[in-house]
Amino acid sequence: MGVEMLNSVELETLGLQAYFGQVRALHGVSLQVPRHELTALIGPSGCGKSTFIRCLNRLHEESPGARAEGKVLLEGRDIYAPTVDPVLIRRRIGMVFQRPNPFPAMTIYENVASGLILAGVRDRRVLDPVVERSLKQAALWDEVKDQLKKPGTRLSGGQQQRLCIARALAVDPPVLLMDEPTSALDPISTARIEELLVDLKKAVTVVMVTHNMQQAARVSDRTAFFLLGEMVESGRTDAIFTNPADSRTEQYITGRFG
Amino acid sequence: MSDSHFFDSWRKFKSRIAMVALFLGCIFAVIPLFAILLHLIRQGATAIDWNFFTQVQKPVGEVGGGMAHAIVGTLSQVGIASLFGIPLGLACGVYLSEYGKRERLAGFVRFALELLASTPSILVGVFVYGILVVPMKKFSLFSGAMALMLILLPLVARTSEELLKLIPQHLREAGLALGIPRWRVILSVVLRSAWPGVLAAILLGVARIAGETAPLVLTSFGNPNFPQGITQPSASLPLQIYTYAISPFEEWHRMAWAGALLLVLSVLALNAITRLSGGSHGRRNVE
Numbered sequence A: 001m002g003v004e005m006l007n008s009v010e011l012e013t014l015g016l017q018a019y020f021g022q023v024r025a026l027h028g029v030s031l032q033v034p035r036h037e038l039t040a041l042i043g044p045s046g047c048g049k050s051t052f053i054r055c056l057n058r059l060h061e062e063s064p065g066a067r068a069e070g071k072v073l074l075e076g077r078d079i080y081a082p083t084v085d086p087v088l089i090r091r092r093i094g095m096v097f098q099r100p101n102p103f104p105a106m107t108i109y110e111n112v113a114s115g116l117i118l119a120g121v122r123d124r125r126v127l128d129p130v131v132e133r134s135l136k137q138a139a140l141w142d143e144v145k146d147q148l149k150k151p152g153t154r155l156s157g158g159q160q161q162r163l164c165i166a167r168a169l170a171v172d173p174p175v176l177l178m179d180e181p182t183s184a185l186d187p188i189s190t191a192r193i194e195e196l197l198v199d200l201k202k203a204v205t206v207v208m209v210t211h212n213m214q215q216a217a218r219v220s221d222r223t224a225f226f227l228l229g230e231m232v233e234s235g236r237t238d239a240i241f242t243n244p245a246d247s248r249t250e251q252y253i254t255g256r257f258g
Numbered sequence B: 001m002s003d004s005h006f007f008d009s010w011r012k013f014k015s016r017i018a019m020v021a022l023f024l025g026c027i028f029a030v031i032p033l034f035a036i037l038l039h040l041i042r043q044g045a046t047a048i049d050w051n052f053f054t055q056v057q058k059p060v061g062e063v064g065g066g067m068a069h070a071i072v073g074t075l076s077q078v079g080i081a082s083l084f085g086i087p088l089g090l091a092c093g094v095y096l097s098e099y100g101k102r103e104r105l106a107g108f109v110r111f112a113l114e115l116l117a118s119t120p121s122i123l124v125g126v127f128v129y130g131i132l133v134v135p136m137k138k139f140s141l142f143s144g145a146m147a148l149m150l151i152l153l154p155l156v157a158r159t160s161e162e163l164l165k166l167i168p169q170h171l172r173e174a175g176l177a178l179g180i181p182r183w184r185v186i187l188s189v190v191l192r193s194a195w196p197g198v199l200a201a202i203l204l205g206v207a208r209i210a211g212e213t214a215p216l217v218l219t220s221f222g223n224p225n226f227p228q229g230i231t232q233p234s235a236s237l238p239l240q241i242y243t244y245a246i247s248p249f250e251e252w253h254r255m256a257w258a259g260a261l262l263l264v265l266s267v268l269a270l271n272a273i274t275r276l277s278g279g280s281h282g283r284r285n286v287e
């Protein structure tokens, strides 16, 4: 991969292994994620991209029988150290899922503010500006500013996904994880989210799973290629797409398997 | 051409027949309800007057008398039963759905609730008689309430477990991923999303125990007067209906009809409230 200049590393995994019961889904993945860049994870389905990204905010361990080994360093500190509370980690590492999942019993406003409200913040003078700021970051403000009291589930799929992005951003996480955030959306909604990502990564470090290689090429700074629970290679996106070091990467991006 | 025409109309004819049969089936199912209601209104409506709501049972031979003591007795027994039964039932339901996936204790709790739910209600009365009435050496409103509680508890627990399990896993994960503690996710995301259904189940359970008779015979026993406290015997609507109904007096019979009418209308009202509140905004929540 040669010598590269990295922005300072925000998130780093060292020999990360993930298990479902006895089955090992990740076989020791080491990856560095530079600050304020967008890192795309690509690879055929079932190769462990979701598992990997769910290890980064300790959500993996919520699946029955699941556990992880190895290290995940957030700003140099291991989030798997025994004294670390996963709840606090998840406040600093937000997540957006494949399917939009706004809370059904909550309004648009409550959805965006839920991370704060459910942590005990009730003061509208605190919440109002956070809701506005987050919805603007998620490029949704103009569409919903007059209907903040409507249920979040009334929005279209693409709007719901941007609502979920706003919800994740409201607690001001330095890192945002996205697991195929546009794969359930139409092309126009997808384009809107890709646009907002460009602005977003100026403020937030983003790790995004995608199985759409054009999307990875369009929006990411760096790309990591996964195969069968291993990370085959990672590097600057243009380098990975034009001159991959590993023949399996080349085969995948030229569409020969996956 | 005429052949296919024939088969076509034959098919339509069969479909007609089926429709009519289904319609008649529905009518047959609904008739008893309306027949009961109509009969109750005819027999009991005239006895529902001011006295009915304000007076207690009069000694035989005296005119007047009412159901006030039974109404108070049922309200307080159902109230106390709900006070304990709803939170306990919800706690069991939440535990079974959210924590009890793999634990052996959960299997045991589920089994115990199953047994409790299928126990004939007279046996619940016998059980409470054994553990409360005998040690207290007295029938009491409290024992009656506890018997009703034991019937309400498994109803609330089982239905809330089922309804909470219907909330998709990805909503729990969405909450956890926001850095919200698990207990808070369960209360404010899972339970809140399932709430319209859970509330409906609770109301149906309360309506059900309001009409229970058998478990009260051996616990709160009945009382011709207002209950003098929760450690004293108490009347209840269903028991008082029975008392009035088996008496030989015309006057009391009408009171029994009126009591039955009140009970049926209350239960119907609870059911209607449940339907209306659940129907308008409960459905869309669960995908």
Ligand SMILES: Nc1ncnc2c1ncn2[C@@H]1O[C@H](COP(=O)(O)OP(=O)(O)O)[C@@H](O)[C@H]1O
Binding pocket: A020, A025, A043, A044, A045, A046, A047, A048, A049, A050, A051, A052, A063
């Ligand atoms: N809850 C689970 N239980 C058991 N095995 C799982 C579970 N989730 C995923 N796996 C397995 O782990 C591997 C990686 O899956 P995943 O991370 O979802 O892949 P990707 O997101 O790249 O499609 C697959 O072989 C999958 O079958």
Ligand SMILES: [Mg+2]
Binding pocket: A049, A050, A051, A179
């Ligand atoms: Mg996946």
